[in-house]
Amino acid sequence: MTLKLHGRYLFPLLVAIWCLISWYGTSWYADQKSNSVITSNQEAMESDSLALFQAFEERLNYLASLPALISRDPRIIKAVERYSHVQAIRAAGNDLKAYWSNQPDLAMLNRELNALANELAVDVIFVLNAEGYSIASSNSETSGSIVGTKLTDRHYYQAAIKGEKAHQYAVGRKTNVPGLYYSAPITLNGERHGVMVVKLDILNFQSLLAPYHAYLTDNNDVIVLSSHSSYLQHILNNARFLSLSEEERQLQYKRSEFPVLPVQPWNGGTTISLLRLGDLPYPVLTTERQIPGGDLVSHLFQAVPEIPLIQRERYIFATITALAGIAVLYMLMQLINYLQNLHRSKSYAEAESLKLQESLSDRENELRRLAFVDTLTQLPNRNALLGHLATLIPETLSDGRYGALFLINMDSLKLINDRLGHTAGDHILTEIAVRLPDAAARNNYVARLAGDEFVVIHLTTAATEQAATIAAKQFGHDMLSRITAPYLVNDHTVHMTASVGVTLFGSKLTVEPDALLAEVDAAMYEAKHSHRGGIHFFDDQVRQALEGRAEMANRLLFAVRANHFFQVYQPQINQEGRVAGVEALIRWQDDILGNVSPATFIPLAETLHIIADIDRWVLTQACITAGQWQKDPVLREVPISINVSGEFFSMKGFVDEIASAASLHNAEPSQLMIELTEGTLIADSEQNQRNMAELHRRGFKVAIDDFGTGNSSLSYMRRFNVDQLKIDQSFIRDMLSDERSLSIVEFIIKLANSLNYNTLAEGVETTEQHLRLKTLGCDLFQGFLFSKPLAQDGCESYIRSLLEQ
Ligand code: C2E
Ligand code: CA
Ligand code: CA
Numbered sequence: 001m002t003l004k005l006h007g008r009y010l011f012p013l014l015v016a017i018w019c020l021i022s023w024y025g026t027s028w029y030a031d032q033k034s035n036s037v038i039t040s041n042q043e044a045m046e047s048d049s050l051a052l053f054q055a056f057e058e059r060l061n062y063l064a065s066l067p068a069l070i071s072r073d074p075r076i077i078k079a080v081e082r083y084s085h086v087q088a089i090r091a092a093g094n095d096l097k098a099y100w101s102n103q104p105d106l107a108m109l110n111r112e113l114n115a116l117a118n119e120l121a122v123d124v125i126f127v128l129n130a131e132g133y134s135i136a137s138s139n140s141e142t143s144g145s146i147v148g149t150k151l152t153d154r155h156y157y158q159a160a161i162k163g164e165k166a167h168q169y170a171v172g173r174k175t176n177v178p179g180l181y182y183s184a185p186i187t188l189n190g191e192r193h194g195v196m197v198v199k200l201d202i203l204n205f206q207s208l209l210a211p212y213h214a215y216l217t218d219n220n221d222v223i224v225l226s227s228h229s230s231y232l233q234h235i236l237n238n239a240r241f242l243s244l245s246e247e248e249r250q251l252q253y254k255r256s257e258f259p260v261l262p263v264q265p266w267n268g269g270t271t272i273s274l275l276r277l278g279d280l281p282y283p284v285l286t287t288e289r290q291i292p293g294g295d296l297v298s299h300l301f302q303a304v305p306e307i308p309l310i311q312r313e314r315y316i317f318a319t320i321t322a323l324a325g326i327a328v329l330y331m332l333m334q335l336i337n338y339l340q341n342l343h344r345s346k347s348y349a350e351a352e353s354l355k356l357q358e359s360l361s362d363r364e365n366e367l368r369r370l371a372f373v374d375t376l377t378q379l380p381n382r383n384a385l386l387g388h389l390a391t392l393i394p395e396t397l398s399d400g401r402y403g404a405l406f407l408i409n410m411d412s413l414k415l416i417n418d419r420l421g422h423t424a425g426d427h428i429l430t431e432i433a434v435r436l437p438d439a440a441a442r443n444n445y446v447a448r449l450a451g452d453e454f455v456v457i458h459l460t461t462a463a464t465e466q467a468a469t470i471a472a473k474q475f476g477h478d479m480l481s482r483i484t485a486p487y488l489v490n491d492h493t494v495h496m497t498a499s500v501g502v503t504l505f506g507s508k509l510t511v512e513p514d515a516l517l518a519e520v521d522a523a524m525y526e527a528k529h530s531h532r533g534g535i536h537f538f539d540d541q542v543r544q545a546l547e548g549r550a551e552m553a554n555r556l557l558f559a560v561r562a563n564h565f566f567q568v569y570q571p572q573i574n575q576e577g578r579v580a581g582v583e584a585l586i587r588w589q590d591d592i593l594g595n596v597s598p599a600t601f602i603p604l605a606e607t608l609h610i611i612a613d614i615d616r617w618v619l620t621q622a623c624i625t626a627g628q629w630q631k632d633p634v635l636r637e638v639p640i641s642i643n644v645s646g647e648f649f650s651m652k653g654f655v656d657e658i659a660s661a662a663s664l665h666n667a668e669p670s671q672l673m674i675e676l677t678e679g680t681l682i683a684d685s686e687q688n689q690r691n692m693a694e695l696h697r698r699g700f701k702v703a704i705d706d707f708g709t710g711n712s713s714l715s716y717m718r719r720f721n722v723d724q725l726k727i728d729q730s731f732i733r734d735m736l737s738d739e740r741s742l743s744i745v746e747f748i749i750k751l752a753n754s755l756n757y758n759t760l761a762e763g764v765e766t767t768e769q770h771l772r773l774k775t776l777g778c779d780l781f782q783g784f785l786f787s788k789p790l791a792q793d794g795c796e797s798y799i800r801s802l803l804e805q
Helices: 002-071 074-082 086-091 096-102 104-120 155-161 202-209 246-253 306-370 382-398 413-420 422-435 465-484 513-531 540-562 598-607 611-630 654-664 678-682 686-697 714-719 729-734 739-755 767-776 792-804
Strands: 124-129 134-137 166-171 178-188 191-201 214-217 223-226 263-265 275-277 284-290 297-303 403-410 444-450 453-459 487-489 492-494 498-505 534-537 565-574 579-590 594-596 640-643 672-677 701-707 724-727 758-761
Touching (some): 002 074, 002 191, 002 306, 074 104, 074 134, 074 178, 086 096, 096 104, 104 124, 104 134, 155 166, 155 178, 155 191, 166 246, 178 202, 202 214, 275 284, 306 739, 382 403, 382 444, 382 453, 382 513, 403 465, 413 492, 422 465, 422 487, 453 465, 465 498, 465 534, 498 513, 540 579, 540 598, 565 611, 579 598, 579 792, 594 598, 611 640, 611 654, 654 672, 654 686, 678 701, 724 739
Parallel strands (some): 498 534, 579 640, 640 672, 701 724, 724 758
Antiparallel strands (some): 124 134, 124 191, 166 178, 214 223, 263 275, 284 297, 403 453, 444 453, 565 579, 579 594
C-alpha cells in the first residue's frame, strides 16, 4: 500500500522539488556571477570617473587662474576707470554698444582680447565695468558681441565685484551658448573697478567626455554635455529644473520644457545599482561626481552587456538542469518500479507455488483415494478388491466359513453406449451399483473391476461346501433378477442381461486372490459364451477352459524361445501435428492360437515370470530400429518408447543391459524412453531408486505409463525425475462424458507442467478428444485417431508423410 502511494505521488513531488532546486540553484549561481561582473565594472567605472574628474580639474584650474592674470593688464584697469559711468553715455543719447565699440582704445582692447582668447584657447574674454556692463569683449566683432550688455544678475559678476574670484555655469546672454564663466575683480589701489570674465563654451569639454559613456548636468539637472548626443537637452528624473518658475526657465534656458532622460531600474534585476537607460538592450551602472567648482555634475555610466547573457545562460542552465534531473529521476523511478515488480512477481510466484503445493497435496490424497475407488460408481476398484481379498481369505479360512465370489459382466453395455451414448451407459452403471447387494451389510463386499464388470463377495454362514453352493446360488439369482430388471434411461426402457461367474473359497478351496479371479473369470466366460447369460459356477468344465490358458502359457514359453514375436510402432503426435515419438509394442502370432493380444499374454508372461525375456527381446528390436534411425536425418529426431515390466526394471543389471544394447546397435540413449507403470515405481526399493538415477545419468528418458490408474503418489514423482506422464486411456475415453475423468486429465496436465514433465494422452480416438486435450495443453497424442501401431517400414513412411504436409 505504502509502496503504491509512493509510486503515485513520489515522482511528481520529486520533479517539483528538483525544479525548485534547479531554479533557485541557478538563480544563486547567476547572482554570484552577476555580482562579480558588476563589482569589476563598478571598479572600472569609478576609476574612469576619477580620471574624468582630474581631467576637468586640470582644465578648470587653468581657466580659474586666467581672469585674475588678465585683469592686471593696465589697459584694462584704465578702461574700467574711464568707462565706469553708464548714466552719462545714456544721457547723451548714445547706444552703449555703439558708443563703446567706437572708442579707439576700447576697439584696440577688443582686438587684443580677441587675440588673447585665441591664444589661451578660451571662447570669450570680456570686461565688466563697476556697474556690470560689458565694455570690451573678445567677441565684439561677432554677432554675439556682448559689448554693452548688462550682466549684474550674473553670479560671476556679483561675487567678483565684492572682491571674490567666482565662476558660474550659464547660457550666454547673446550667444545662447552654455559655458563656464570664470571671473576676478579688477582692482586698483585696493578698489574694485570692474570684473574680468573668461568664458569657455561647454562644448570644449566634449573631448574630455569622449572616451567615456558620460554626460554633464548643471545645477538644475539639465544635461548640457553628453558623449551620446541623443541625451543632450534632456533632464533627469525629478530634476530641479522642474521646480523653476517659468520666468527662470526662460531666463536661463530660453525654453520652458525638456524631455526626461528615461532611467529605470533594470527589470527583474536583483541588484539595485543596475539601470535601464533609454532603450539600451543591456543594463548600465552609473556614478556621479561633482565637477570642481560645483557647477556641474558628471554622470558616468558603464554598460554591463554580460548581465542579459548571464540571465539567458541561467534560463538555459536551469532548463537543462531541470530536464536532466527529471530524466535521471524518471530512470530511477523506472528502476524502482522494475525492482518492485520483480519483488511483487517473485512473491506472487511464491504464493502461487505455495497454492500449487497445497493443491498438490490435496490432489495427492484425492489420487490416493482414486487409486482404490472407481470414479464413476464410487465403488472400490480392482486394486481395492485385490487388497481386500488378500486379507479376507485368511480370515474366512480361519473361522471355517465359505465365501462366494461373483464376477458380473453386463452383456450389452457396449450396445447401449453405441445406441444411447456413454452418458446413458454411465447412468446404467451407476444404477447397477445401487441395485447390487448392499455393500454396507457385514457379509457383503462390492467392487467395480472394469468397464462393465463388477465383483461381489458374499460370506455365507454355511458350514459345508454343498450348503455354501446352495446359498451362493440363491444369493446370485436374487442379485441377477435385481440387476436385470428394466432400466429407465431418457424415457427409454432398457433391458439388460448379465453373465455371472461364481466361485467358492474357504477351507480346502483355492486361496490365491489372482487364481480366484482367474477362476471366476473363466466361469463368467463360460456363462457368457456357453450359456448366453445367467449364472455359472466354476466347475470342471470351466477348469478345463482355464487350463486352455495353461496351454497358452506353454505356447508362450515356446514363442519366447523360438522368437515368434514381431514388433510394431505406434506414432505419437505433437501439437504441431508431427511425429514426436513412437511406442514400441509387441505382437505375437501363434501357429495354433493365432494372434494373441498383449493385453492377454503380457499378464500371463508376468505370472510365468518370463516377462523379462520378452522385454529384452523388445528392447533389442527397439535398439536396432533406433540405431538405423540414427543414420537418417529425419528419423533420428524420433525417440522410441519401450515398455518395461516391473520385474525387468527391478533387476540388478537392468541399466547395464539397456546401455549395452543401445551401444551395441548405435542407438542414442536420449532417443530411448523407458515406460514404467506407477506400480513399478511404488515398489520403492533401493534397487529401483538406483536404476532410476542411473538411467538418467546415462541419458535415457523415463515415462510413467497408464498414469492415474495406479496408486499415484506425488512423493515418488518428486523423488524420481521422470520426463513424461502418459495419461491412461480410460480417462481419455471418458473425459468428454464424465466430469471427473476430465478433471483428472486437467489435473495431470497441470501437475506435469508444474514439475516440468511433458504429457502424452493415450488412446485418442476422436477429433473432439484431440482438440480438447490440445486446449488443455497436453503435449503429445497417441491413438487410433492418428494411427494404429504400424510395422517399422509403415511407421517410417507415416513419419515422413506427416513431415511433407
Ligand atoms: P500400453 O502400454 O498402454 O499400450 C498402449 C495400448 O493401447 C496398445 O495396446 C495400443 O495398441 C492401444 N491403443 C493405442 N491407441 C489406442 C486407441 O486409440 N484406442 C484403444 N482402445 N487402444 C489403443 P496393445 O498393443 O494391445 O498393448 C496392450 C498392453 O500390453 C500395453 O498397454 C502394454 O501394457 C502391454 N505391452 C504391449 N507391448 C509390450 C511390450 O513390448 N512390453 C511390455 N512389458 N508390455 C507391452
Ligand atoms: Ca505403454
Ligand atoms: Ca498405457
